[in-house]
Amino acid sequence: MTHTTVSATGRTIADIIDRRDIWPVFQPIVDLATGAAVGLEALARGPQDSPLAFPDRLFAAARAAGRLGELDMLCAERALECAVTAERPPPLVFVNAEPAVLDQPLSPRLLQLIAAGLPFRQVLEFTERALPTVPGSLLRIAAGVEQYGNAIALDDVGVDPLSLALLPVLEPEIIKLDMHLVRNPDAVHxxxxxAVVRAEAARTGAVIVAEGIETPEDLATARALGAHWGQGWHFGRPAPIGAFSGDYSPDIAGALRPARPGFHLPHGTPFALAAQYDDAGPADTATIAAAVTILRDAVAADDTAVVVAASPQPIPAGITGSLSELLGHARSVILLDQPVPGEFTAAVLGAGYSHAISVRPGPDGGLMVLSDTAAVAEIVRALLTRHP
Incomplete structure (x- = not known):
C-alpha cells in the first residue's frame, strides 16, 4: 500500500516532490584562523506555507510515503541548482546524503549538473550512520564523487564509536566533529x-570541521580541540544563498586535499594488496592460529571494535575455533557472503588502531599479518566493495 502524508495546509509529500518544491538554505563554513568563509552547506527546506518546511517533518513524510530516495536526490539537485546560478558561487558546496538510500543510483538531473562542470567543488556529506549500515554502497558512491574531482566529508563524528573505527576506511577529505564535543570539551569521550581525529587528519591531510559554534567561547574551544574550520550561528544562520555577503577564503584550493579517483575501489584481492606492504610468511596451522589470536586479543580489549571478515569454504586449518570466538566478542561484525575464492581475510578496526590477517593456501600463498593503518584500510576497502 502506498501512503500519502498530508500537511496542515493540504500539501502532500508527493505534490512537493513532483513540483520540485524544495528551497535549500545555506550556512557558511569558516576558516577558524582567518574568519573567511571556505564554503556553504546546503540544508533542505520544504515550501514555507507548509509544516513540511522543516527538514525533520519533510524527511519523515517522505519516509512514510516510500519516497525518501526521491526526496534525497531532489534536495541534492536543488542545492546544486541554487549554487550554480548564484551571483557568487562559493568555493565549496556541502550537500548531505541520507544513509538509508545510499544504494540508489544518481538521478539523471544530478548527473547532468555534475557532468556539465560545477563552478565549485562539491563536498558530499555522509553521516557516520552510513559507515556500518551500507559500507559497500558508501565506498562506491565515494569513488564516483572523487572521479569528478569532488570531495567527501564524514559528519557527526563522535556520536558513535564505530565511526572512529571505520574512519581510515573511508578516509574523507573533511572530518566534522559533532557539536556535543564542543559543548563538552573536558569529557573523556x-x-x-x-585525539583519534587529529591523528587521522595528520596521517591523511584531512581538514577538521567543528559544528555548533554559537559563541566566542565555542570558537576558542573548537580551535583547542584541533578544528581547522567551523560552522554554527556564530558565523551565520541558514539563509538563501543570495543573502550571504561575507568574503570567501582565497586559499581554499590549496587547503583541501585533491581528489583521488580510484582510491575507494582498490584493484586486487586482499592478499594481493597485503603483499604490497610485506612479505608473506608460512601458513601452517600454528602460525595461522597465532595470527588469529592477535585479532581476538584486540577485540577482547576493546568493546567498540569492528570485525570485517571473508572466509571461503572450507575454512583453513587453525582458524575455526579462534574465528568463532573472535566474531562472538566483537561489537559489530561485517561478514561477506561473497568471499574471495581461496583467501581468508579478517580485520579488526578500533579507535586509532587496526590489525588484519590474510591467508592464501598453496605454494604461491602464505600468511600476511598487518597492523599498518593504511594497509589494513586498503584491505578492508577491497572486502567491503564486495558488500552491499
Missing amino acids: TRTVC
Whole structure:
C-alpha cells in the first residue's frame, strides 16, 4: 500500500516532490584562523506555507510515503541548482546524503549538473550512520564523487564509536566533529575522539570541521580541540544563498586535499594488496592460529571494535575455533557472503588502531599479518566493495 502524508495546509509529500518544491538554505563554513568563509552547506527546506518546511517533518513524510530516495536526490539537485546560478558561487558546496538510500543510483538531473562542470567543488556529506549500515554502497558512491574531482566529508563524528573505527576506511577529505564535543570539551569521550581525529587528519591531510559554534567561547574551544574550520550561528544562520555577503577564503584550493579517483575501489584481492606492504610468511596451522589470536586479543580489549571478515569454504586449518570466538566478542561484525575464492581475510578496526590477517593456501600463498593503518584500510576497502 502506498501512503500519502498530508500537511496542515493540504500539501502532500508527493505534490512537493513532483513540483520540485524544495528551497535549500545555506550556512557558511569558516576558516577558524582567518574568519573567511571556505564554503556553504546546503540544508533542505520544504515550501514555507507548509509544516513540511522543516527538514525533520519533510524527511519523515517522505519516509512514510516510500519516497525518501526521491526526496534525497531532489534536495541534492536543488542545492546544486541554487549554487550554480548564484551571483557568487562559493568555493565549496556541502550537500548531505541520507544513509538509508545510499544504494540508489544518481538521478539523471544530478548527473547532468555534475557532468556539465560545477563552478565549485562539491563536498558530499555522509553521516557516520552510513559507515556500518551500507559500507559497500558508501565506498562506491565515494569513488564516483572523487572521479569528478569532488570531495567527501564524514559528519557527526563522535556520536558513535564505530565511526572512529571505520574512519581510515573511508578516509574523507573533511572530518566534522559533532557539536556535543564542543559543548563538552573536558569529557573523556571528547578527548578520546579528538585525539583519534587529529591523528587521522595528520596521517591523511584531512581538514577538521567543528559544528555548533554559537559563541566566542565555542570558537576558542573548537580551535583547542584541533578544528581547522567551523560552522554554527556564530558565523551565520541558514539563509538563501543570495543573502550571504561575507568574503570567501582565497586559499581554499590549496587547503583541501585533491581528489583521488580510484582510491575507494582498490584493484586486487586482499592478499594481493597485503603483499604490497610485506612479505608473506608460512601458513601452517600454528602460525595461522597465532595470527588469529592477535585479532581476538584486540577485540577482547576493546568493546567498540569492528570485525570485517571473508572466509571461503572450507575454512583453513587453525582458524575455526579462534574465528568463532573472535566474531562472538566483537561489537559489530561485517561478514561477506561473497568471499574471495581461496583467501581468508579478517580485520579488526578500533579507535586509532587496526590489525588484519590474510591467508592464501598453496605454494604461491602464505600468511600476511598487518597492523599498518593504511594497509589494513586498503584491505578492508577491497572486502567491503564486495558488500552491499
